[in-house]
Amino acid sequence: MQQDVLIVGLSHRTASLDVREAVAIADERLDDVNRALCDLEGVDEAVLLCTCNRVEVVSTTRDGGGAVARIAAFLRQAQTGRAADLTPHLYNYQGRDAVRHLFRVASSLDSMVVGEPQILGQLKQSYARAASVGATGAVLHRWFHKAFSVAKRVRTETGIAGRAVSVSSAAVELATTIFDRLEGKTAMLIGAGKMGELAARHLLANGVGGLIVTNRTFERAVELARQLNATPVPFEQFPRYLPMADIVIGATAASEAVLGPGPVQEALRERKGRPIFCIDLSVPRNFDPRLNELDNVYLYDVDDLSQVAEGNLGERVREAEKAEDIVTAEVESFLRWLGHLEVVPTIIALRDKVEAIRLGELQKSLNQLKDLGPRERQVLEAMTTAIVNKILHAPLARLKQHDRRTETFYLDATRRLFDLEDPDES
Secondary structure (H helix, E strand, O other), rough: OOOOEEEEEEEEEOOHHHHHHHOOOOOOHHHHHHHHHHHHOOOOEEEEOOOEEEEEEEEEEHHHHHHHHHHHHHHHOOOOOOOOOOOOEEEEEEOHHHHHHHHHHHHHOOOOOOOOHHHHHHHHHHHHHHOOOOOOOOHHHHHHHHHHHHHHHHHHHHOOOOOOOOOHHHOOOOOHOOOOOEEEEEEEEOOOOOHHHHHHHHHHHHEEEEEEEEEOHHHHHHHHHHHOOOOOEEEHHHHHHHHHHHHHOOOOOOOOOOOOOOHHHHHHHHHHOEEEEEEEEEOOOEEEEHHHHHHOOEEHHHHHHHHHHHHHHHHHHHHHHHHHHHHHHHHHHHHHHHHHHHHHHHHHHHHHHHHHHHHHHHHHHHHHOOOHHHHHHHHHHHHHHHHHHHHHHHHHHHOOOOOHHHHHHHHHHHHHHHHOOOOOOO
16 A cells, blocks of 8 residues: 555644643653554654643554544543543544645744744654654655755745734834944833743844843842843832833733833933834733833833734734645645655566566577677677667656655556565555
8 A cells, every 4th residue: 555644633723732631741751652653554754743732643654543533532531631522623634635734834834923933843843842752754854844845945035024913022023123232222121021021022132231130029120131141220229220221021920000100201301312113012011101201211012012013913924825836836846756666666666577587598609609799699689679668658757756655556557567576564
């Protein structure tokens, strides 16, 4: 039976978070699970991809329908906590559809946020884990590395990841419009919650040189400052440090503004008018809206940032159309390779058999023509080789023309007509 590629799993598109959590495989179990998947009847190679948004088994098989059922049963048995009926949530892709799905996942076209970069790294890690325990072979090696190169093409040739689509990344994008470059700039984080931490990390990743962290609970400010290699300051003293800050992030849970025009005007005087970019991530707002009235102060709240992110998301969707064209072309390229992988053993067997016949018959003739010299023997060798090549040219060309609809027919016919051993049996 012809080898095929297969994906069975569920994702944020088909299953709620509680269902995905129940099926998620703990990191310390990944190696054992990858080995166990390869032990399933009909599964030759396997990689488990497990992220917060999806749990998928990427595999190769010569038993499509049976392998689907066995992998689905494996995922049902692997559930933790209260088991759910996975049938409505599971999908399976085979052949062309499977190749396309993996390429789209790698290129972040199937992600919750189109263009997010994390999934490619997760895919690489999942493949490496499976490969380290011998769960992968030639097909998955080629398939995954092709997926990595497709993702690189998509990021290089389209703008799918070029615009910010989260509030935190939108803040960074706006900061780069106010300051020519973020290198050498200093940011102040007021409030050490998750949202503020994420924005601070985005700024640091994009070149901000220094970070000041303040929080009502000073111990939390110290802890976060240690993680981000920043400077902690007591909450009641943060106005004294405002003149140092080019970017100020408000992310506290306060019910009223923690920063008004007064301290900012004082900071501007010390800064000799150099601009301050204020990012208010809190609801209720942390920064008094009157800051907008001050010269050289740029204030953006959550609604402003959300509008930027939504506009950029529309741009990403347009770029995703270009990415889909790249994926389609690369799918065809991989399928040609996969088809040739099936054909090669038959081509080799056919050539070997015909060549053995040629050599045998040639030797019989040479044994009867003992008076031939080296030159005549070379001519006979070349003539018989040319005859074999001309006879084989048409059937080999037909076998190499990859068309999965007729490929099995031609392979079976060739093996039967020339009495070749079935590669699966050998």
